Amino acid sequence: MKTKFSAVALFLTVALSGCATQQTSQTTPPATQKAVATDTTQRDLAAGLYEMALGPKGDVLYVASAEGFKDVQGGVIYKLDATTLKTVGSSHTDLKNFGMALSPDGQIVYVTNSLDGALSAVNTADGKVKSRILFSERNKEGFPYGAREVLLHNGLLYIGAVADPAQIWVVDAETLKLKMRIKNTGKWMTGLHYSQTTDRIYAANGSGEILVINPKTNRVEKRWKPLGDKPALLLNMAEDSATGRLFVTDNSKAKTTLVLNIRTGEVIKQLAVGDSLAVKFNAKRNEIYITQRESGKLLSLDGTTYALKKSWDLKPNPNSLLLSDDGQILYVTVKQAFNKDHSTNGPDSIVRIDLKK
Template sequence: MKPFRTSLTAVALVLVQPLSLAGGAWAQELMTPAEYAGAALRQDAIHGAYELLDAPELGLVFVASAPSFEPGASGAVYALDRDDLSIKRRIQLPRRAFALAMDHDSGRLYVGNTLDGAVTVIDAQSGVITGQAQLGQKHGEGFEHSRMVAVDPKTHQIYVTSPTEKGALWIMDPQTGALGKRVDNSGLWSAGLAIDSDKGRVYVGGGGIEEIGVFDAASGEQVARFSTGDTTSAGKDDSKHFFVNLALDAKGGRLFAADASSEQVYVFDTASGKVTGKVETGPGTLDVAYNPARDEIYVTTRGVSREDTKGTGKLMVIDGKDLTVRRALSLPVHPNSLEVSQDGKLLFVTVKVPHDEAHPDFYKDQVDSVVRFDLSRLD
């Protein structure tokens, strides 16, 4: 899902200045859209675009849509042709769509209805809604929010995070599509989610003293917690980090965590739980994805903060071997969610338009975008 706006309820012109890695050992100017145009295809077509998902077996890319934040607003999932990004289908939903996950074997598409604490199940081939699971409990006038959704490709179980103050991890039954198990106290602002199917582990990112929770994928039992060591008090106002999104290098035993608080990506060793590296990424750090085929890490930043709401964001391409930045691309205005194709050759990104009328790039009736990058042409 990765909606920066909604996830921060739990916490909180091309740029030309150089970017630097930790220690100041590296600096590089941002590539302008004109400089990377040969590698990119952009489609401006979707109101309220959030997470996307590549389904090469269908020749489609699905995009979650939440056009309005008004109570009771509906949503949609768009199916785009993965070759030219033309709209092939619009699937209307009674609830807003933010997060996406897919069981490619069964053809089921799982849509996270974040603000309603629910998941809608769609047959990806036909676009027919086949079920809906209400996971979040009643909370005031609404429900506990859901956030990320992920499917274990081997067991087909579905996992959903909830970014409450204590945090929750929901495990859905793949046969019934209903809630099978609720794991409470998964960690402050449980948001980021990654699954190691081979090792039977689920990683949940958030804040607090121990920012990463590690859970047994079958039982939901907590088996470990990772900590940066930076937060020493359990109070939510004292949390130094918020790991809003996670990405896993299963073979290399590395977990990448995008930190919305410190504007960095942290690298954890999954065996020891220790921090082994950090990359400075910039204001509005949001999503992170790993591409094992190219040993690259991708990061989106919104380019804005609470203090500065008028910036524009970027896409970073980071070398997985030494954590140096290979490319930094200006991607106006606010890059949001990432999806790496299964063969590692393509990268899909959603890009949000500014909602603040004072933003220099704001104009009426703008729509959000999907950008497809041919990664070989960025080399």
């Protein structure tokens, strides 16, 4: 079997985010843990790991997996013990999984099936796909628009389309019915972020823009281009609500992290940290975390001075980040490099970092 997919969709999902009963997988690699440092536990898990979500009690970690891209059909949603990283369940899906969001009650995990232009809702109790929406759009090569990031807000799912021109699908979270499309959103819709501070949704794109969207009307109210005419492929975002700062990464063109005024879009600072992929702000510890895919590092910066506090070597390619609600545990997916045939030389891994140590 030869998997076919859009090269653009694969690139941007990598830079991120049939039904089976949930059960302990017999094909999952053993829970071999690597004591990388005194504060760090790392476990090799599976190919194609992307975004994560923590259960409401913080005891369960869900991980979206596309599995392999060469001669492998479908993906898996892994359910891990959030402390030991041992597998406690897995749901094998007919489509590959990338982006992830969890319902507030923890009963439904939403995953983007990027290469198929779809989104699936999976019951966490039994691992079965409850419902799915397949988006109808196709690009000029006939491939589906890549469904990258998914944001759950106020009973609606916002899903960014990797396409040119891009758009955002707005879907009812209960029924998975398409409510509307937010169009005129530039090229390659990437990161999505909702701010309680401003009651606005922020959307990043490959045109170097941040779009400010009113979720009450789902209209684009503002368009910021923080780097002006300089090429930029803005990816992921995080917020410090206390100071009104929005952090935005660029791993492809500008290779930086921008610090913006979340109300005006003014550039407060451009962090000279090199290639930047995922970003999280930890209000409990006043720290900024950034994964550097190319250099294989995870950085911790002081949230006020931006000075480097700590660096973790997580080669080859640290990818997605997830922070516990109490701000004391940080999870990272670490990816293997791709070969020319889209295969890898080993499984991706999950890293758990105890920030108190």
